[in-house]
Amino acid sequence: MSSAVDTTESNSSDRSANLDSADKKSSDHVVAMLGNPNVGKTSIFNRLTNLLAKTSNFPGTTIDRRIGRVELNATSTITLVDLPGMYSLEASSPEEQVARDFLLGQSDLVPDVILIVVDATNLQRTLFVTRQALQLDRPTLVAVNMIEAARRRGIEIDLSTLARKLGCPVVGISARTGEGFDRLKSQLNIILSGPRLPLLIAGASPECPPHPAENVLTIVTEDEASCGSCRVCPYADGHQWASALARESIRDGSVVSDETTDRVDQFLTHRWFGLAVFLIVMVAAFSLVFWIAQIPMQWLDDGFGWLAGAVSAVLPEGDLQSLIVDGVIGGVGGVMVFLPQICILFFMLAILEDSGYLARAVVVVDRWMRRVGLPGQAFVPLLAAHACAIPAIMATKVIESRRDRLAAIMVIPLMTCSARLPVYTMIAAMLFPSDPLFAAGLFASAYMLGMVAAFVVAFLLKMTLLPGEPSPLILDLPPYRAPSLVNALRYTYERGWMFLRDAGTVILMISIGIWALSTYPKLSDERFAAEMVSRDVAVATLDETELANLRAAADQEHAIIGRLGRVVAPVFEPLGFDWKISVGVLSSFAAREVVVSTLSILYGLGPEPEEETSLQQRLSNATYPDGRPVFTPATCVSLLVFFVLAMQCLPTQAVTKKETGSWKWAAFQFGYMTVLAYVAALIAYQTVSLVS
């Protein structure tokens, strides 16, 4: 679970080689940090690296790792690599495989020291993987984290006994308070600067000799028929060793009380109470996301408006001013305003996960989700998809079965991501300009439509392309804990920055492209005059504003985009779209939020910057040449339905390709969603047209 939302963007592995060379000086030693999920590795990493870390991928994979530099003292610096949290090193999951290869020195960096993190409040559990790591026979340091939390519960750990039994140095630390970090650094320094001492192999006894390092991690694939000998049953062996060692190392001997966790779990994992709590938590979280985000979104919106005004004032009127103001600021600004929502949603997810609640939520929803062919673990990615499908698809890594993962990846883009919100907002403003309650209802319906479509498609996939049942749930439930604000903020910052960088660059390019397509080639004055004559327009009778509007429309129709629009318009006509909307839809196949900036550019390019009207007004006033309004209720609903269901996001397609390993699935995703969107929008348009 700990990696459920801890994912990274798609293309970072391409850059990881550069990152590594930049991060790691040739003289640096490499320290790999290993441990179970939920032992506080992230907090330790953040504290050691002072929050200065880079997230990249293990070479050739989409599994992320964080790399940071740590100053041990004035003369010594190390490169710290945070491995994915794991329960064992058998290489049964991709994460374990990657971590195993890394620890064995079969990756781009070779670890000089393994730093194993165990949980003082649950030694027995977390020592199991420790033994496997010790059997790799590399210089090792064990950090016993949450030592202060253990003390509060009356657990006193005998660190020297533990060190003697493990055969390596042991340091007690607290990532929350910073206790023991000086000792941790000095111990690392001693190991790195001292001569290599032969390591005692943990758990070694005459009747159960240690396995050679290269074999120890693969023995579970051997025949288990003769289970009973320690060689083929390393699990029982390892757990019994961990349990015995934990007993011997806990000086106090008092039993860990997790009655509170049990009592809370009775409630939160209850079939019906649990579901009610889950729904309340989700509704509260989402309301909070939208409510809090309003304020910074308004600031951003005002900020971009001010910037556009300032640039217009400075730059002389002409193509350059139009490019910067209409193309760059208008296009990118329209999307950047969603950053607050994305950040707040990820912050909430991080807090919920860190608290231990998300794992309980998975237990509650599993029974419902598997009916449509999705495993409970798909719930976290589906939730994250409401911010953005890209990290959500990356987050499906927690799902082990390929069938289940594919099913989740295929339906994730149907969830309403933040990029759809500008479109929903635009349509809600046109349909219900003065009725916030109906506007809210429209939003809720759009969300519901996306979710229902996702479940229906998942069910259809289960019946057809991806037959079979989702793999049954096996999930570790971490103890409840006060979530770390620092970790959540750090995580939010990483996600927000990725959105800005990846989405920002794509959107910037598309915005500039759309601007250029709708500006060139230019219509000459003679040609305009000739056109007006051919249309029987008495130019002389028009006032200045009317003439300018007419000129702007003629310019656009003459530009490449106008010609393109007329070509594709017949395809979208049955959905009630005019050529400008058709162009908007076309341009948004690369990134859906672009439709707002495209429509803003298409309906907004023209005269009268000082009498700027809102996009909503411009759209509501838009008419066909014969005077019919463009945005009738039927067209609005049809447009909404289309945008809820269509696959319009190139970066998501790239991630789908990367995560599924083939363009086939990305193409299928694009194909089925486009057909679904078209047919549903057609039905919506025709139905609403009939009714009204």
Next chain:
Amino acid sequence: MFSEISLDQFVGTAGEIARLDLPEACANRLKSLGLFEGQQVLLARGGNPLIVKAAGGKIAVAGEIAKGIFMRVAL
């Protein structure tokens, strides 16, 4: 004398795992989480998914998995 009963049929709060009759990947995952032959477990919640406690951890397992976890019971 002992007999075996699958975890989903198991009545009581504590017991010992007799054997796992599950696909290898599944069984290995359970074992690395501390559910292996001979392990003492506590049943924290029945139903589907059910929740067991073992080796200092708390694990939720689906009913289908529980059908493959056999508990030792005294006759």
